[in-house]
Amino acid sequence: MSGYITEEIPAEELTRQIEQARELGDSVRRLVTATVVTDVGEEELAEARAHIDAAAEILERSRIDSSFGLRFNSDGRLRNWGNAVEGIRNPLAPPVEFHAEADHVWAEFDLGPQYEGPPGLVHGGVIGLILDQVLGNAAVNAGSPGMTGTLTIRYRQGTALGPIRVEGRLDRTEGHKSFASGTISTADGLCAEAEGIFIMPRWARGLDASRQLGVGDA
Numbered sequence: 001m002s003g004y005i006t007e008e009i010p011a012e013e014l015t016r017q018i019e020q021a022r023e024l025g026d027s028v029r030r031l032v033t034a035t036v037v038t039d040v041g042e043e044e045l046a047e048a049r050a051h052i053d054a055a056a057e058i059l060e061r062s063r064i065d066s067s068f069g070l071r072f073n074s075d076g077r078l079r080n081w082g083n084a085v086e087g088i089r090n091p092l093a094p095p096v097e098f099h100a101e102a103d104h105v106w107a108e109f110d111l112g113p114q115y116e117g118p119p120g121l122v123h124g125g126v127i128g129l130i131l132d133q134v135l136g137n138a139a140v141n142a143g144s145p146g147m148t149g150t151l152t153i154r155y156r157q158g159t160a161l162g163p164i165r166v167e168g169r170l171d172r173t174e175g176h177k178s179f180a181s182g183t184i185s186t187a188d189g190l191c192a193e194a195e196g197i198f199i200m201p202r203w204a205r206g207l208d209a210s211r212q213l214g215v216g217d218a
């Protein structure tokens, strides 16, 4: 399967690259939020657009000819900068930083106006996006990673934009299948809960465990 790349970047250099990636992602995330809620006039909009197009042209001077993929470094760190939930250089990602406990994973972060569905509330698809990742990471954390086969979500109440907490845990495994569950909550209480079946695909079953579907961090 392509997109799984092994690299040898010296540790200090990789740390520097990670910082730069986060800074670039944060700057564009700020821009995305500002774009959704700006109320400036026509002249300022034109001025901003010229700057944005100029910045895009600089970034396009050199680019990889694929998506970012999963990049494993020789020091054990893994980069998933394009990931739609966790990718530090992906401005579509909040990005979510998960914490791994013995029996579950969790994260707390803000969802801004770019994630809106119904007015003031998080889009249902974004809820699914985040729950897919938290359940998948729970399976990874428990040592039983897999691709999402089935994801079932029950939306209990609207999720207000702003601070949210997500949690996920592995409930059980059956052969190549991992059964995970998780929740999204806010200050208003439980907003959505999910159950998922994560399956180790046939093509990945013979691979070294550390390379199966991106077990790792960074």
Ligand SMILES: CCCCCCCC(=O)SCCNC(=O)CCNC(=O)[C@H](O)C(C)(C)COP(=O)(O)OP(=O)(O)OC[C@H]1O[C@@H](n2cnc3c(N)ncnc32)[C@H](O)[C@@H]1OP(=O)(O)O
Residues within 6 Å of the ligand: 132, 133, 134, 136, 137, 140, 145, 146, 147, 148, 149, 150, 175, 176, 177, 197, 199, 200, 201, 202, 203, 213, 214, 215
């Ligand atoms: C880094 C980790 C975090 C990841 C978080 C994000 C996760 C994702 O977004 S993954 C992307 C979205 N998912 C996908 O694209 C998956 C697409 N589907 C596939 O790749 C395959 O169909 C896949 C992996 C689900 C099944 O793989 P395949 O090699 O066909 O499995 P196969 O050997 O036929 O079946 C294995 C078992 O799973 C069951 N199964 C197969 N498909 C499904 C399914 N969709 N739902 C439930 N069970 C299923 C089979 O019945 C079989 O069960 P049993 O062992 O009891 O007989």
